[in-house]
Amino acid sequence: MNLNGKDQNGTYCFGIDVGGTTIKCGLFEARGQLIDKWEIPTHTENNGRAILPDAAAAIAAKMKEQKLSHSDICGVGIGIPGPVNETGEVPAAVNLHWGYVHIVKEMQSLTGLKVKAANDANAAALGEMWKGGGAGYQNVCLVTLGTGVGGGMVHNGKIVVGSHGGAGELGHIHVSDSISKQCNCGNYGCLEQVASATGITNLAKSYLQTSTAPSVLRDAPLSAKAVFDAIKAGDTLAMEIGEQFGKYLGVALAHTASVLDPDIFVIGGGVSKAGTILIDYVQKYYTKYAFIPSKDTPFALAQLGNDAGIYGAAKLVC
Amino acid sequence: MNLNGKDQNGTYCFGIDVGGTTIKCGLFEARGQLIDKWEIPTHTENNGRAILPDAAAAIAAKMKEQKLSHSDICGVGIGIPGPVNETGEVPAAVNLHWGYVHIVKEMQSLTGLKVKAANDANAAALGEMWKGGGAGYQNVCLVTLGTGVGGGMVHNGKIVVGSHGGAGELGHIHVSDSISKQCNCGNYGCLEQVASATGITNLAKSYLQTSTAPSVLRDAPLSAKAVFDAIKAGDTLAMEIGEQFGKYLGVALAHTASVLDPDIFVIGGGVSKAGTILIDYVQKYYTKYAFIPSKDTPFALAQLGNDAGIYGAAKLVC
Secondary structure (H helix, E strand, O other): OOOOOOOOOOOEEEEEEEOOOEEEEEEEEOOOOEEEEEEEEOOOHHHHOOHHHHHHHHHHHHHHHOOOOHHHEEEEEEEEOOOOOOOOEEOOEHHHOEOOEEHHHHHHHHHOOOEEEEEHHHHHHHHHHHHOOOOOOOOEEEEEEOOOEEEEEEEOOEEOOOOOOOOOOHHHOEOOOOOOOEOOOOOEOEOHHHHOHHHHHHHHHHHHHHOOOOOHHHHOOOOHHHHHHHHHOOOHHHHHHHHHHHHHHHHHHHHHHHHOOOOEEEEEOHHHHHOHHHHHHHHHHHHHHOOHHHOOOOEEEOOOHHHHHHHHHHHOOO | OOOOOOOOOOOEEEEEEEOOOEEEEEEEEOOOOEEEEEEEEOOOHHHHOOHHHHHHHHHHHHHHHOOOOHHHEEEEEEEEOOOOOOOOEEOOEHHHOEOOEEHHHHHHHHHOOOEEEEEHHHHHHHHHHHHOOOOOOOOEEEEEEOOOEEEEEEEOOEEOOOOOOOOOOHHHOEOOOOOOOEOOOOOEOEOHHHHOHHHHHHHHHHHHHHOOOOOHHHHOOOOHHHHHHHHHOOOHHHHHHHHHHHHHHHHHHHHHHHHOOOOEEEEEOHHHHHOHHHHHHHHHHHHHHOOHHHOOOOEEEOOOHHHHHHHHHHHOOO
16 A cells, blocks of 8 residues: 555554563554554563663664655554553563553654553543543443453543552452452452453353353363353353352442443453343443442444554544 | 732632532632531522522622632632533523523623532532542542432543533432332432431441341431441441442442543532441442452542532632
8 A cells, every 4th residue: 555645634643552471563544544554572581671772773674665754643542551651661561571661652662753651451441532432421431351451541531550550450450259269369259250262151151160050161161251251142140140140240340330330331352242132231230339320331342353552543643 | 807918929719519408619829728617598599590690699799808809719619400512501490490591601700710510429529539539539439328329420620521410419329129129319229228318327227127136226216327327336236237238339430431431530418427447338339349350449538528618619610
């Protein structure tokens, strides 16, 4: 693709989502149209010191390919799997083998462009607000049900970072006193232990052990997908698991409404591929436990999938 | 007092806190020094239509008394016991017998001054951030333990209203599945049912009924104050009640940290007169249940008492 005769606005931006294995890159028109996306490998060796130069080189190559000059670009946004403060500093990012990195300073110097940085889960929330399940809203709570449970809060169109980078860490809301296994965070009874892909699998295991009811779940490898497929097939025990999952997540989102009262809840991550039936279980308990003014807050599925991060990163700078 | 020769900044502002019985008024120097405060009665008859004119008249009289002209005043902030949206509209305020009122429009027309309005609990949070227990911080969670449990969230120095005015309504966070009595909000198991003055009394009643342990609480009228006095006197059963109260509130504030991750928690309201021993119980469980980055968030007692509302109202306009 060649952008000669470019967009009327004359401005483009890059959204970069740095993961532990690949760096996802997106070139966007500043109003949010994704023009091109591609990936490069993440080189974590040598304390990940090649990561930002690699990303900068990818940007430079794309600008050359598309015949874009610096004045055509309004900036580069970067999402990182780790805490990022308001000025773009990362104290450490384990998955990238990073110690302290001042992303904004370093990346500005490498690219000569305006740079902003954010935590990747927070960037995904911003992306879903911009062009995904939360489009049209300015106050969005994204909860991501994947290997873990992540989240991001967008307030008045801006990511909420929190005083210690802990805002939107919904996976570690305490939801149960009766879980004896320790969460990865060191606590017991976190939402992540019952509402992530692994958590739902563990919840199902526990139901299968304590119940003698027949269930298709007894005959196949357990997974969150298997549970929701069984629910769709009318399996009674799977429906009980769905109710319990819905209560845990619904109550946690009711807590969220009592604190920040968002315009909309957006549910993403691999588990959310189960679709609207998942939202039905969650919303049932959310509505029951939420405080009166927030009972009708809408729910939506995330729409951008793995691209949420590059969308949100791009939105940081435009 | 006469302000001739006035403050170097030349600017003053009014903070008005409208309650169901009295309207508290404060004249502030714009950097936050309280120069004068007084009260007038709240006339709720005739759908409370005299309330704003009465407040405007009180402001005009004070300006005359202090020889202040309109150009000396940077504005009037008003706190209201009801939901207030970002533009200053109140859909209804039961305690004032109000239906829809556009406070900002009406009060600007009555005073000829810039006006901003907020919910009174949110204004109190802003006041504590400005000149109280949260001074020096920009991200403050105020939780008020009084007849009920109220709260207010301040993010980047501004009140968080929420999409439906529900932000900071910490009293209705669900904390227990084992409470069969209904909360005033219609739900069951709200924080307010166990952490307000009434809630702590009910918690104590339940402990006294189910335990046969001796306790000074068996010999006197029950109240939240009696419980904390008994704790200070070393009463074992009272200490158990303190632990349970601390767990309920500590977990609820850990939820709050997972959503917004404030710089500091400030605890106010009549129950907080128990002092630092109350914070000790809450912080013990907060630290246990909070997610790692937020475990060390500090706690403080509110400092402005009943003046928090006028301070916060004033801060709205300066």
